Amino acid sequence: MLGLVDHERSVPAQPRQKRIYDLRNVERLLGRMGDPHRQRGTVHVAGTKGKGSTAAMVESIARAAGYSTGFYSSPHLHSFCERIRRDGQPVSRERFATLTDAVWPHHLDNAADPEAGPATLFEYLTAMGFQCFAEDAVDVSVIEVGLGGRLDATNVVTPEVSVVTPVSLDHMAILGDTIGEIAADKAGIIKRGAPVVVGPQFPEAMEAINRAAAEQSAAMIRIGDDITWEVEEASAEGQRLEIRGGERSHGGGRGGGVADAGYSIDGHAIAGGLESVEWPGRMEALRQEPTVVVDGAHNDHSVATLLATLSTYVSHRNLIVVAGFSRDKRVDAMVELLAERADQVIATRSRHPRSMRPAEIAQEFLDQGMAPDRVGISAHTGAAVAEAVAAADADDLVLVTGSLFVVAEAREAILGIEPETYPDLLPPDLR
Numbered sequence: 001m002l003g004l005v006d007h008e009r010s011v012p013a014q015p016r017q018k019r020i021y022d023l024r025n026v027e028r029l030l031g032r033m034g035d036p037h038r039q040r041g042t043v044h045v046a047g048t049k050g051k052g053s054t055a056a057m058v059e060s061i062a063r064a065a066g067y068s069t070g071f072y073s074s075p076h077l078h079s080f081c082e083r084i085r086r087d088g089q090p091v092s093r094e095r096f097a098t099l100t101d102a103v104w105p106h107h108l109d110n111a112a113d114p115e116a117g118p119a120t121l122f123e124y125l126t127a128m129g130f131q132c133f134a135e136d137a138v139d140v141s142v143i144e145v146g147l148g149g150r151l152d153a154t155n156v157v158t159p160e161v162s163v164v165t166p167v168s169l170d171h172m173a174i175l176g177d178t179i180g181e182i183a184a185d186k187a188g189i190i191k192r193g194a195p196v197v198v199g200p201q202f203p204e205a206m207e208a209i210n211r212a213a214a215e216q217s218a219a220m221i222r223i224g225d226d227i228t229w230e231v232e233e234a235s236a237e238g239q240r241l242e243i244r245g246g247e248r249s250h251g252g253g254r255g256g257g258v259a260d261a262g263y264s265i266d267g268h269a270i271a272g273g274l275e276s277v278e279w280p281g282r283m284e285a286l287r288q289e290p291t292v293v294v295d296g297a298h299n300d301h302s303v304a305t306l307l308a309t310l311s312t313y314v315s316h317r318n319l320i321v322v323a324g325f326s327r328d329k330r331v332d333a334m335v336e337l338l339a340e341r342a343d344q345v346i347a348t349r350s351r352h353p354r355s356m357r358p359a360e361i362a363q364e365f366l367d368q369g370m371a372p373d374r375v376g377i378s379a380h381t382g383a384a385v386a387e388a389v390a391a392a393d394a395d396d397l398v399l400v401t402g403s404l405f406v407v408a409e410a411r412e413a414i415l416g417i418e419p420e421t422y423p424d425l426l427p428p429d430l431r
Contacts, residue, residue, distance in 0.1 A: 004121040026123045026153045028116040032106040033127060036134035039141060041067075041263070042157045046145040046186040047165025047199065049302050053279050054165050054199075055144040061273030062140040063088055065265040070133035072126065072154070073144040077281055077408040078419045084129045086136060088278075099128040122146050126153040140263070150188025160260075162189050162196040162218070167205040168301035169330065180204040187212035195219040195260075197227075234312060243270075281407045283309060286414045290392035291316060292385070294411060296404030298326065300333035306401060307341055316397035318343040320388045323361055324381060324406030326354040331364055334402060339368035344391065346376045348384035350405035351421065381406050382413035 030037050045055040052073055059071040069087055076082040081090040084099070091099070103124060111118035119127070126146075133141045143159075145152045167183040183205035190196050190212045198209055198220055213220045221227060226245070233240040283306070286292045291314060297306045310316075321342040325331045338345070347361035358377045365375045378384035381400075388398045400410040412419050 004119060004124055023151065023153070023156055025110070025116050026119065026126065027156055028113065029103075029106055029110045029119055029123065029127055030130065030156060032109055033103065033131060034134075036127075036130040037156050038158070039130075039134055039138075040160065041138070041140045042159040043140065043142045043161055043163065044145070044154065044157055044159040044189050045142065045163040045165065046149040046152075046189045047163070048168045048182070048186070048299065049305070050165040050199065051144055051163075053282050054163060055142050056279040057274060057277050058163070059085070059088065059140070059142040060277035061265060061270050062142070062263075064273035064276065065263075065269035067139035067263070068136070070129070070136070070138040070141040071144075072129035072133075072141070074122070074125070074146050075404060077404070077411065078417050080125070080420065083125055084132050086132065086138070091132060095132070096128075099132055102131055103127050120153075123153045145186070145189060148182075148188070149186035151185075152189075155189055158191055159189075159194055160263075162191065162194055163199075164189070164196060164201075164209055165199040166301075167201055167209075168299055178204065180208050183208040184212065190216050190218050192216045193218060195221060197221045198223065200224045281404055281411065283313075284411075285314075286411065287389075289394040290320075290389060290396045290398055292389065292398040292400070292410075292414065294400040294407040296407045297334075297401050298329055298403055300330055300337060303334045303337045303401065306399075307337060310397070310399070314397055316395060317393065318396040320344045320346070320392050320396060320398045322346050322348060322381070322384045322388050322398065322400040322406070322410065323365075323402045324348045324350055324358075324384075325356045325361060325402040326352065326405070327356045328354060329403075331356060331361070331402075335361070335364040336368055338401075339365050339370050342370070342374075344374050344376070344388075345370065346378050346384045346388050348378045348381050348406065350381055350403060350409050352403070352405040355403070355405065381409035385410050385413050 043058050045051050055071065055073060059069050063069050071085040072083060074083055079090065081093060081096045084091045107119050107124060110116045143154050143157060145154050149155060164186055167179060167186055169179060169182065179202050187209045196213055196218050200223060201209065227243065229241050229243045231239055231241055281294055281296050283293065283295050286294060293314060295306050297303045319342050321338050323338060323345055325334065345365050347358040347365065349355040349358050358379060362375050362377050366372060376387065378387055385400060392398055400407055411417060
């Protein structure tokens, strides 16, 4: 399976959308498998910022309401098994292997079909997720888009509801040069007659989403308008919110709830699901004295939000940043924001083939005016985290950010997690 084309681990020579014209290939593959994606109870989530966290919250709420759940997400932190979850837990290695074997003969038939072709790794994993959820006849499937929306392999579902979280600039070589273009691509998940929940957006993103919803006769539920919230308490341990809803759905208090499409979720389930949700690597505190927080922010909008959130939730004296980025991101924009706040920076890299070299990252911080004695270099994430912790006082904050892959390796180093590694897929200088 790992021999399949993997767009996640490469920077394409030309935009991927120019090579993938439609979804017929993955639809043919799923057709050979008996169309496991055609199940009721699907929630489809796209967006630039917060789509994984939103999907995790939806799954947790559905589970708290007593429904059996499937959750398909990407990328993974430590193991491919994390991408396919049943009732909140990654499938076992044995189940993952069984699903791999179940899809393989259909993949070979598709690859030999002159009207189709071999699946990419993401398409293959997507088919495995659908197969798992169909076999188990789950009540609710939460499907996170991999990239974009319109031509993403997950966009073969007919959801009960679609979700578009905040859209900002990311994957511009693939999705478009403006927020409006990117939002139009992500709004491609909106299906005829299925309601869409839309997070707070820049005006040009909302315009594109409004247009797509109108074309599909899809009712819109706007967060910040139809659904509002007020933060009552906030700390590093969590927050207490009051959520106010519209006519059909609400759920801030214990008495609120949602009833739609044959599903009933009361306010207790909403509150319980939000209280118990776990989504590692996103604003996650891994230790104290010094505090170490990891967050997979990977564009400037996410970094700006992260820094604002830290100011609210985590008191600290000095900020030591462990920074690692993928080469295809707007690194200069992220560095500019981090350089304004950081007292010290350690540039590093993950094992991922798209990772930027630490020396190049360090130069970006120097170009922003940081003094050379405040910018260090470490060849590996684990070593960078150890260096940052050793340099920090008890009341300092160590922030690991810039890439979910760097965050994953920081978690492995601090929590003693054994990762899946594939030497043949590593960058040559890290093998």
